Amino acid sequence: MSVSRVIEELGHLIDGEIVRGGELFPVENPGTGEIGARCPAASAEQLDAACRAAAAAQPAWAQVGEAERREVIRAMGAALTENVDVLNELAEIEKGVPFGPGGLPVATGEVFLAHVFAEEIANTPLPVDLVEDSDARRVEVVRVPVGVVAAISAWNGPIFLAAQKAFHALLVGNTVVAKPSPFTPLTSLYMGTVWKDIVPPGVVNIVAGGNDIGAALVSHPAVRLVSFTGGVAGGRAVAVAAAGALKNVVLELGGNDAAIVLPDVDVSAVARRVYDAAFTIAGQACLAIKRLFVHESIFDAMVAELAAHASREVAATAREGGTFPPITTRAQFDRVRLLVEDALAQGAVAVTGGRPVGGRGNFYPPTVLTDVMPSMSVVAEEQFGPVLPVIRYVELDDAVAAANGTEYGLCGSVWSADVEKASAVAARLVAGTVYVNSHGDVSPSAPFGGCRASGVGRECGRPGIDAYAELQTRVVHKT
Ligand code: NAD
Numbered sequence: 001m002s003v004s005r006v007i008e009e010l011g012h013l014i015d016g017e018i019v020r021g022g023e024l025f026p027v028e029n030p031g032t033g034e035i036g037a038r039c040p041a042a043s044a045e046q047l048d049a050a051c052r053a054a055a056a057a058q059p060a061w062a063q064v065g066e067a068e069r070r071e072v073i074r075a076m077g078a079a080l081t082e083n084v085d086v087l088n089e090l091a092e093i094e095k096g097v098p099f100g101p102g103g104l105p106v107a108t109g110e111v112f113l114a115h116v117f118a119e120e121i122a123n124t125p126l127p128v129d130l131v132e133d134s135d136a137r138r139v140e141v142v143r144v145p146v147g148v149v150a151a152i153s154a155w156n157g158p159i160f161l162a163a164q165k166a167f168h169a170l171l172v173g174n175t176v177v178a179k180p181s182p183f184t185p186l187t188s189l190y191m192g193t194v195w196k197d198i199v200p201p202g203v204v205n206i207v208a209g210g211n212d213i214g215a216a217l218v219s220h221p222a223v224r225l226v227s228f229t230g231g232v233a234g235g236r237a238v239a240v241a242a243a244g245a246l247k248n249v250v251l252e253l254g255g256n257d258a259a260i261v262l263p264d265v266d267v268s269a270v271a272r273r274v275y276d277a278a279f280t281i282a283g284q285a286c287l288a289i290k291r292l293f294v295h296e297s298i299f300d301a302m303v304a305e306l307a308a309h310a311s312r313e314v315a316a317t318a319r320e321g322g323t324f325p326p327i328t329t330r331a332q333f334d335r336v337r338l339l340v341e342d343a344l345a346q347g348a349v350a351v352t353g354g355r356p357v358g359g360r361g362n363f364y365p366p367t368v369l370t371d372v373m374p375s376m377s378v379v380a381e382e383q384f385g386p387v388l389p390v391i392r393y394v395e396l397d398d399a400v401a402a403a404n405g406t407e408y409g410l411c412g413s414v415w416s417a418d419v420e421k422a423s424a425v426a427a428r429l430v431a432g433t434v435y436v437n438s439h440g441d442v443s444p445s446a447p448f449g450g451c452r453a454s455g456v457g458r459e460c461g462r463p464g465i466d467a468y469a470e471l472q473t474r475v476v477h478k479t
Contacts, residue, residue, distance in 0.1 A: 003086070003089040003090065003093075006086055006089075006090070006190065007037045007038075007039075007090070007093075007186065009193070010039065010040065010186065010189040010190060010193070011040055011189065011192075012040065012042050012046055012050065012189065012192065012205070012206060012207045012208060013189075013192030013193075013195070013196060013204065013205055013206040013207075014046060014049050014050045014053055014205050014207070015049065015050070015053035015057075015201050015202045015205065016053075016196060016199075016200070016201025016202060017196075017201075018192065018193060018196060019046060019049075020040055021040070022040055022041060022042070022043045022046065023040070023041045023043075024038035024039060024040055024041070025038065025039055025040075025041045025182065025209075025210070026038055026039075027039050027093065027094055027182075027183070027184075027185065027186060028183075028329075028330065029093050029094070029096050029361075030095065030096035030326040030327060030328050030329065030330070030333075030361055030362040031092075031095075031096025031097050031317045031325075031326050031360075031361045031362075031363075032096065032317070032360050032361055033360045033361050033362070034360075036093035036094065037093055037094075037186055039182075039185045039186060039189065039208055040189075040208060041182075041208060041209040041210065041213065042207035042208060042209045042213050044216060046207060047177075047207055047209070047213055047216055047217060047220070048220070050177045050205035050207050051148060051177055051205075051217070051220040051222040051223060052222060053201065053202035053205055054148040054175040054176060054177050054202055054203075054205050054222060055147070055148050055175070055222040056202055057175050057200060057201065057202030057203050058145065058147055058148060058173075058174065058175040060200070061170075061173060061174075061175055061200065061203050062144075062145045062173030062174075064200075066126065066171075069170055069171060069173065070122040070123070070171070071122075072170065072198060072199055072200075072203075073118050073121060073122040073167050073170055073171060074118055074119060074122045075198045076118055076163070076166070076167070076195055076198055076199065077114060077115040077116075077117070077118020077119060077122075077163070077167070078115065078118070079194045079195065079198055080111045080114050080115060080118075080159065080163065080191065080194060081111055081112075081115045082194075083190070083194045084105075084107060084108055084111045086190060087107040087111055087159060087187050087190060087191075088105040088106060088107040088108060090107070090186040090187045090190055091105075091106040091107035091110075091158075091159070091184075091186075091187050092105075092106060093186060094155075094158070094183065094184040094185070094186050094187065094328075095184065095325065095328055096317070096325065096326045096328065096361060096362070097317060097318060097322065097325040097326065098317075098318050099318050099323075099325070103323075106325075107159055107187060110157055110158075110159040110160040111159060111160075113160050113442075114159055114160050114163035114164065116444065117160075117163065117164045117167055117444045118163070118167050120444040120445060121164075121167040121168060121171055121444055122167070122171070124171065124444075124445070124465065126142070126143045126171070126172065126465065126469075127143060127462055127465065127466075128140055128141070128142050128143075129141040131473075135478065136477065136478060136479070137475060137476060137477045137478055138474075138475075138476045138478065139473065139474070139475050139476075140473075140474050141471050141472065141473050141474070142471075142472050142474060143172055143465060143466065143469035143470070143471065143472070144172075144173070144469060144470050144472045145172050145173035145174045145469065145470070146172070146174055146224045146225040146248060146468065146469060146470055147174060147175075147222075147223075147224035147225070148174065148175055148176070148177060148222045148223050148224055148225075149165070149169040149174045149175070149176050149177070149223070149224070149225045149226075149227055149468065150176075150177055150178075150179070150217045150218055150220075150223045150225070150226045150227065150228075151165035151166060151169065151176050151177070151178040151179070151227050152178075152179050152214050152217065152218075152226065152227070152228045152229070152230065152238070153165070153178070153179070153180055153181060153188075153229045153230070154181055154229050154230045154231070154286075155180075155181035155183040155184040155328050155329060156281065156284045156285060156286070156328065156384075157229075157285075158180050158181060158184040158185075158187050158188050159187050159188070159191065161229050162178045162180060162188050162191060162206070163191070164444075164459065164460075165178065165227045165229075165459070166178060166204055168227075168459065168460075168464055168465065168467075168468045169225075169227070169468050170199075170203065170204070171465070171468070172465065172468045172469045174225070174468060175202060175203045175204070175205075176203070176204045176205065177205045177206075177207065177217060177220075177223070178204065178205070178206045178207070179206075179207055179208070179209065179213060179214050179217055180206070180208060181230075182208070182209065182210045182211070183328055183329050184328065185208035188206055188208065189206060189208055191206065192204075192205075192206040211234070214234075214238075215237070215241065218238050218241045218242060218247075219241055219245070221245070223247060224247055224248065225247060225248040225249070225250070225467075225468065226238055226242050226247055226248070226249045226250070227249075227250040227252075227459070227467075227468070228249065228250070228251050228252065228253075229252040229253075229286075230252075230253065231253065231254050231382075232253050232254050232382075232407075232453045232454075234253075235251040235253040235453075235455065235456075238251065239251060239456070248467075249456060249457065250449075250455075250456065250457040250458070250459060250467045250468075251455045251456040251457065252286070252448075252449060252450065252455050252459060253286075253410075253450060253453060253454050253455045254286060254382040254384065254408060254410070254453070254454060255286045255287060255288075255290065255382060255408050255409075255410025255411060255450060255454050256290045256291060256380075256381065256382045256406045256407075256408040256410075257287060257288065257289050257290050257291070257408075257410055257411045257412055257413070257431070257439065258289075258290075258291045258292075258293060258402075258403035258404075258412050258413075258429070259274060259277070259278075259289045259291070259292050259293065259412070259413040259414075259415065259439055260293045260393075260396075260399050260400070260403060260412075260413070260414045260415070260425060261274070261292065261293065261294045261295065261298070261302060261415045261416075262295060262396070262414065262415060262416035262417075262418070262421070262422065262425075263295040263297045263298055264416055264417045264418060265298070265415050265416060265417060266417070267298050267301045267302050267305060268305055270302075270415050270437075271302055271305030271306050271309065272305070272309065273437075273438070273439075274289060274292060274302075274306070274415070274439070275305075275306055275309040275310070275366075277289045277413075277438075277439040277440050278290070278292070278388045279309075279310070279313075279324075279366045279386055279388070280440075281325060282315075282324060282325050282326065282327055282364070282366075282385060282386040283366075283383065283384065283385050283386040283387060283388070284327065284328060284332070284384055284385065285440065286410055286454075287410060287411045287433070287439070287440045287442075288384075288440070289388065289413070289439050289440075290382060290383055290384075290387075290388070290389075291379060291388075291389055291391060291403070292306075292388055292389070292390045292391065293391050293393050293399040293402065293403060294390055294391070294392060294393070295392075295393060295394075295396075296392050296393065296394050299390070299392045302390070303351055303368060303370055303390055306351075306352075306368050306388065306390065307351045307352045307368050309366075310351075310352040310353065310365070310366035310367075310368055311352055313365065313366050315357045315363040315364065315365045315366075315386075316357070316363060317361070322363075324363070324365065324366060324386070326361045326362040326363045326364070327362040327363075327364055327385050327386070328362070329362070330362060332362075332384060332385060333356070333362035333364060333385075335383075335384075335385070336364055336383055336384075336385035336386070336387060337355070337356055337364065339377055339378040339381070339383055339385075339387065340353075340354055340355070340367060340369070340378060340387060341355075342376065342377055342378065343369060343372060343376045343377070343378040343379075343389070346373065346376055347371055347373075348369045348370070348371050348372045348373075348376065348378070348389070349369065349370045349371045350367055350368070350369055351368040351369070351370055352365065352366060352367060352368045353365035353366055353367030353368070353386070353387075354367055354369075364385060364386055365386065366386045366388075367386055367387045367388070368388050368390060369387060369388065369389045369390065370389075370390050370392075372389040372390075372391060374391075374402055374405060376389075379391070380406055381406075382408065396425065400425060400428050400429070403429055404428075404429060404430045407452055407453040408450065408452060408453050408454045409430045409431050409432060409450050409451030409452040409453070409454045410431060410432055410433070410450040410451075410454035410455070411431050411432065411433040411434065411435065411439065411440070412426065412429035412430075412431040412433075412434050412435070413426070413434065413435040413436065413437075413438065413439040414426040414429075414434070414435075414436055414437075415436075415437055416436070416437070419436055419437070422436045422437065423436050430451055430452065431450070431451060431454075432447075432448065432449045432450045432451055432454065432455070432458070433446075433448060442460070443460065444460050444461075445460065445461050446460060446461050447459070447460055447461035447462070447463045447464055448460045448461075448464070449463075
């Protein structure tokens, strides 16, 4: 089937049916600047129907038993892989490029990760904590469902984010209403088509729409847990709305990750890896390196290596020989442009890049900035784009203090030939995840989330299971 036909047939997944009709909203192709597709927006009635369906389906889903739930999760992961070609075609429209990290087709990496997560989450035992097992009584803590989970996701990882939220929620016996970003709804709605005949009706529902639909979903009385991945402002709004009804939240928000490079590194080798960790998908990753602290003794060499990598990139569509993707939304493109303009006006130096490529689409070249100040917005705030401020340090303590000196706390890394020393420095970073000699690896079995404005709660690992569950203490008197 042609991709245009697939798009025509996209609709919301509500109670096991693909539901179309209602208003269409434009999805811009950031590679061309043109409208790539028109996507249905859920009406208030459709959203209500999705939430009601999820609530109605939840008790039976919790009762089917763990083994069946695990099989469904595995099948959902496998089905994404079987449909990766169509997902790639849709992702090309909403992301603007047919390639992603490592030159792979743009959806391939996300689908691969989602499939890996499905397998591992499906194999994860639901923990039971034995508190007491005496002659008199047995006390244990088990994980029971929360109910209906609202899974709201950002535009930078629409397939993976929706999938891993759904897998966690389903394992525990919850049902789901997922809402993708209005900038990247096509792949998520297609996931509904793929999953329609795998999950029982109502167990997973997917509705597209703007922030208003997200807000309505958070406020819907059927929803008991909101799992939100997005920006700090959206996360705050969700937290406030959820607090009124005492709903549980998991908030995976923005980051301003620092990497600290000690003077003993192999500059060339580390520069390559730092470059990738900063500029993969044009820096549009929550856990991209967004500030780089480099010891003064290797500063010039490191900047030169980073600049060499950046200057080899071509920010253009693949058909035009491009190697570097566009910024997915026009608003984010404008934000990156203004942040860099502001820094340059205050004395920063763009060693590479520094202004948009020009022409069609949201292409902005990899931009390495030096001579930056901590007070500049490009350093203090999350850029979420292809910009890396490189900051010279003399005293390690000053670098650590500066690294910790923003409102964020998602990830951080330390790079050194001395792993022990680097580990001790990494332990001083205020971040949900710290890395030594890497930055950005994630695993379904390691908790992931942020401190401070970077979020509340964790996904993945045992805390990630707990986030999608209520802890129920069971006290059984034996006589
Ligand atoms: P965003 O906050 O604008 O939107 C995210 C989602 O929330 C969208 O689906 C949007 O429609 C919805 N939304 C917005 N306001 C809402 C509200 N008041 N109530 C309910 N839903 C609402 O974020 P974005 O621009 O799509 O994504 C970029 C941000 O996401 C960056 O800050 C990035 O760091 C962050 N992010 C974080 C992680 C993580 O795991 N920590 C992962 C990916 C992206």
